[in-house]
Amino acid sequence: MTVTDAPTGHLRTGRPAAGHWHPAQALHEADPQLADLLAAEAERRAESLQLLAGENLTSQAVLSALGGPLIDKYAEGYPGRRHHTGCALADAAELIAVDRARALFAAPHANVQPRSATSAMLAAYAALLRPGDVVLSMSLEHGGHLSCGSRANFSGRWFEFVGYGVREDDGLVDLDQVRELARRHRPKAIVAGGISHPRHLDWAAFRAIADEVDAYLIASVAQTTGLVAGGAAPSPVPYADVTVAATHKLLRGPRGGLLLCTADLADRVDRAVFPFTQGGAAMNEVAGKAVAFAEAATPEYRQYVLRTVEGARTLAAGLAGAGLRPMTGGTDTHLVTADVSPLGLSGAEAERRCAAAGLMLGRCALPYDPAPATETSGIRLGTGTVTTQGMGPGELGEIAALIGRLLAGGPQAAIGARVRELARAFAGG
Numbered sequence: 001m002t003v004t005d006a007p008t009g010h011l012r013t014g015r016p017a018a019g020h021w022h023p024a025q026a027l028h029e030a031d032p033q034l035a036d037l038l039a040a041e042a043e044r045r046a047e048s049l050q051l052l053a054g055e056n057l058t059s060q061a062v063l064s065a066l067g068g069p070l071i072d073k074y075a076e077g078y079p080g081r082r083h084h085t086g087c088a089l090a091d092a093a094e095l096i097a098v099d100r101a102r103a104l105f106a107a108p109h110a111n112v113q114p115r116s117a118t119s120a121m122l123a124a125y126a127a128l129l130r131p132g133d134v135v136l137s138m139s140l141e142h143g144g145h146l147s148c149g150s151r152a153n154f155s156g157r158w159f160e161f162v163g164y165g166v167r168e169d170d171g172l173v174d175l176d177q178v179r180e181l182a183r184r185h186r187p188k189a190i191v192a193g194g195i196s197h198p199r200h201l202d203w204a205a206f207r208a209i210a211d212e213v214d215a216y217l218i219a220s221v222a223q224t225t226g227l228v229a230g231g232a233a234p235s236p237v238p239y240a241d242v243t244v245a246a247t248h249k250l251l252r253g254p255r256g257g258l259l260l261c262t263a264d265l266a267d268r269v270d271r272a273v274f275p276f277t278q279g280g281a282a283m284n285e286v287a288g289k290a291v292a293f294a295e296a297a298t299p300e301y302r303q304y305v306l307r308t309v310e311g312a313r314t315l316a317a318g319l320a321g322a323g324l325r326p327m328t329g330g331t332d333t334h335l336v337t338a339d340v341s342p343l344g345l346s347g348a349e350a351e352r353r354c355a356a357a358g359l360m361l362g363r364c365a366l367p368y369d370p371a372p373a374t375e376t377s378g379i380r381l382g383t384g385t386v387t388t389q390g391m392g393p394g395e396l397g398e399i400a401a402l403i404g405r406l407l408a409g410g411p412q413a414a415i416g417a418r419v420r421e422l423a424r425a426f427a428g429g
């Protein structure tokens with residue numbers, strides 16, 4: 001497919017219009033400095049390719065809910081149990097969001113109030129653990145999130161983390177090691193999931209290990225929430241005691257967190273969110289989440305996630321063809337993590353070169369990475385945004401080739417010009 005016959009408007013609620021953001025007149029008049037800055041950011045996005053794994057394009061419908069009147073509503077507590085008056089309509093919006101989340105993920109209980117996936121993790125721990133408890137999670141060096149035991153984060157300060165990893169030969173999670181560590185350390189909770197592992201996890205196996213040592217199982221799936229919603233990844237919900245999800249990233253809703261859990265844990269999870277870790281929920285975000293859940297329940301969204309994975313597979317194969325080494329040999333998800341050291345580069349240098357040509361991706365420490373954490377040996381990419389914009393395997397094959405040429409020392413100006421052309425053709429509008 002050439003860029004001129006790119007599909008536009010194929011998503012019922014899609015907003016492939018990165019380059020066409022205009023500040024509302026009110027902002028322009030009140031604060032031209034900020035209005036201009038935001039317009040320039042929209043332009044920057046329209047001129048470059050967004051391959052950061054956690055980013056996406058939020059739909060106009062979600063943006064409208066985010067900017068709507070619930071932004072001003074104080075509604076501490078839960079529907080029917082608020083600490084403020086005038087909450088009937090806020091209650092209705094939250095109940096819709098909760099019902100839609102429960103239906104979308106087939107979950108007995110949903111809490112839609114966490115402001116971020118990290119604060120949702122904090123609430124999940126608060127619901128299940130006491131300070132000092134032992135938690136077994138994917139180690140940070142192998143792709144665990146900061147909320148899985150970083151000393152710079154509450155998790156590493158308040159709990160005793162033990163880390164499992166992936167095997168050096170195939171890059172897959174070593175379930176024998178998980179079981180062995182669980183038997184040895186008797187954790188109170190096991191966390192499954194991470195930020196850069198590109199393969200599906202075996203939820204049943206994690207559940208069996210957790211049961212064997214009488215631990216809670218927390219599924220940390222912020223990265224792949226959209227794949228689960230769209231049926232492109234196995235759902236942890238039937239297996240995990242608590243599932244921590246993100247409503248941005250692939251789900252394309254407001255930046256925020258979502259907790260799903262068993263009926264037994266519903267009260268504990270709700271109290272862990274409010275009043276333990278948060279005050280009043282952002283009711284405009286709750287409304288925006290409701291819209292995103294409805295969008296994610298459509299056949300168009302299902303097609304979107306399947307296409308996102310297909311694009312990532314093409315990207316991984318293309319990068320392998322260009323001499324990079326995709327971790328685990330490929331991907332089951334929207335994520336590709338690849339070793340750039342065969343090209344004689346660090347991840348940081350690859351990131352710099354790509355950014356200079358408009359290819360926005362992130363350096364990434366690989367499992368067993370010999371390079372310092374600031375340099376790394378890898379890059380991480382995701383196909384969420386470009387797929388929302390309508391790109392498919394054809395474009396992703398070309399993007400892989402462009403990255404390969406650039407990292408092999410190809411001409412930055414010519415490659416950058418082609419990147420801009422592609423980006424503009426899919427900026428929508």
Ligand SMILES: *Cc1c(COP(=O)(O)O)cnc(C)c1O
Pocket residue numbers: 054115116117118119145147193194195220221222223224246255256257
């Ligand atoms: C993105 C991500 C987070 C952090 O999400 P925030 O909303 O930025 O706090 C946490 N855990 C995992 C697994 C993630 O992918």
